[in-house]
Amino acid sequence: xxxxxxxxxxxxxxxxxxxxxxxxxxxxxxxxxxxxxxxxxxxxxxxxxxxxxxxxxxxxxxxxxxxxxxxxxxxxxxxxxxxxxxxxxxxxxxxxxxxxxxxxxxxxxxxxxxxxxxxxxxxxxxxxxxxxxxxxxxxxxxxxxxxxxxxxxxxxxxxxxxxxxxxxxxxxxxxxxxxxxxxxxxxxxxxxxxxxxxxxxxxxxxxxxxxxxxxxxxxxxx
Numbered sequence: 001x002x003x004x005x006x007x008x009x010x011x012x013x014x015x016x017x018x019x020x021x022x023x024x025x026x027x028x029x030x031x032x033x034x035x036x037x038x039x040x041x042x043x044x045x046x047x048x049x050x051x052x053x054x055x056x057x058x059x060x061x062x063x064x065x066x067x068x069x070x071x072x073x074x075x076x077x078x079x080x081x082x083x084x085x086x087x088x089x090x091x092x093x094x095x096x097x098x099x100x101x102x103x104x105x106x107x108x109x110x111x112x113x114x115x116x117x118x119x120x121x122x123x124x125x126x127x128x129x130x131x132x133x134x135x136x137x138x139x140x141x142x143x144x145x146x147x148x149x150x151x152x153x154x155x156x157x158x159x160x161x162x163x164x165x166x167x168x169x170x171x172x173x174x175x176x177x178x179x180x181x182x183x184x185x186x187x188x189x190x191x192x193x194x195x196x197x198x199x200x201x202x203x204x205x206x207x208x209x210x211x212x213x214x215x216x217x218x219x220x221x222x
Contacts, residue, residue, distance in 0.1 A: 068173060088107055129171065
């Protein structure tokens with residue numbers, strides 16, 4: 001079974017003030033634009049798939065072997081990607097990707113900042129994902145995606161956004177992960193800085209000697 005660690009905290013607008021400078025990924029093709037929450041999820045893969053891609057010469061696998069038994073390490077993930085994507089969440093739960101700017105009058109949004117390290121096989125990407133999800137409701141205003149984090153954290157907009165923030169790691173197995181991800185107790189600028197610090201610490205674990213990669217099939221749009 002693939003491993004996913006996830007931590008949540010409520011987030012007001014100020015939580016986003018310490019986000020790194022990012023350029024919104026506007027070049028996503030139609031095929032990469034998910035319309036459901038389920039399509040945003042990474043998927044477990046079979047041992048045979050992982051073996052063929054990462055360790056084709058592996059021996060002594062049994063019917064009870066798992067992908068973790070292949071002892072895949074971070075050095076085998078030779079491609080990298082960081083994306084920032086924002087979806088409007090419709091009343092029926094469907095998603096619409098935003099490409100420039102949008103009215104934010106009484107609407108729900110999901111912004112995903114993710115770091116991926118993987119190996120490609122055709123159009124599929126197999127590896128790990130470290131992901132920050134921000135679900136929020138806007139009472140008024142407009143969103144400019146090129147400066148999304150700055151807009152949400154501006155003091156004049158603080159009362160317009162309510163929501164929550166979650167951080168998750170997928171496909172990364174290391175006993176140090178839980179210790180690196182305490183849930184911030186105070187929801188303020190320092191908590192936001194902590195979340196991005198956690199992301200950096202998780203990236204550092206990818207090539208840690210105690211890390212095993214339990215690769216997942218990465219969602220093409222999250």
